[in-house]
Amino acid sequence: MVLNRYREKVKGYLEAMVRPLAKIGITPNTITVLGMLISLLGAYLFYLREPGLAALVLISGSLVDALDGTLARMTGKVSRFGAFLDSTLDRISDGAVLFGIALGGLADWRWVFLTFMGAYLVSYERCRAELAGSGKLDVGIAERAERLLILIAFSLAGVKYVKYGVYLVGTLAWITVVQRMWAAYQRLK
Template identity: 80%
Template sequence: MLNNYRENVRGYLETIVRPLADLGVTPNTITLLGLIISLFGAYLFYRGEQFWAAVTLLFGSLIDALDGTLARMTGKTSRFGAFLDSTLDRISDGAVLFGIALGGLVDWRAAFLTFMGAYLVSYERCRAELAGSGKLAIGIAERAERLLILIAFALVGYIGYGVYVVGVLTWTTAFQRMWAAYQRLK
């Protein structure tokens, strides 16, 4: 849902990215930096430092929004870049949930089910689009929404509840995508 508003912030993102482009920073470098920041956020969750983990992930979310903008501005979009971004996003998602669970901030089973739902949402989109569904960026909890929910709950010290909320929303989104894929591909 939040991805629908990306055009509204495009000018702001381009203003941030322009100096990076002038320095010769590549989109893939930004993608890798986003992963490193997310891994650090996961580590902070493991340490029980919810507030700082949330701040770190908030900063990482901004970085994550920049790679695509930089690629489009510099004419360096590539299929591999899109693949790398998606792959590292999955690593980031898993690491954050793992850090939360390993830190004892939520029952590992809840983190695992949330992890499965998040991966299923991503997989369904990819698989349905490959099968000819057209763009399947639908559902109430795409990656941006899931991350913002986790950040909001962590900022107030209740990340465990955030994982439960995201878990329910990821599975709801998975069923929404399954239904939409069925309607488009039957």
């Protein structure tokens, strides 16, 4: 939620980046799949215990991930399936990154598992509450962008710091789970 406040400020830059893609016929769904593939590369680099390289790859993946929606809006190709695909592939990307960290031995697998659960619940709660009629449930201190930024920052600091990023992301994800649970309760009771 914190980083979403800046979305309007970078809108012009994102639009400038996607104009050439629109001209050559690249679709938003193609960008979505590309973003996931980049995240899978980042996950593999975590597995290889190369967190600095993984972080750089995830930075580029995050940029690509921000482009698909912009391209869809600019070209009039916004679709419910595109939103579904984006959300689904984001979950695959998030899980793969955490899995790569665990397999690389960069953080205790139990913490990674708890972080994984929290991150998925944040997303699930929003979807389920909105389907139940809560309105847009974008509350909480650690949505996907914040969690990814934290992992990137700690990964850039080096191998021994990745686990602290996982601890922080896990803690913030669970706080967000509670925040969303409370907000959904207030709206749906």
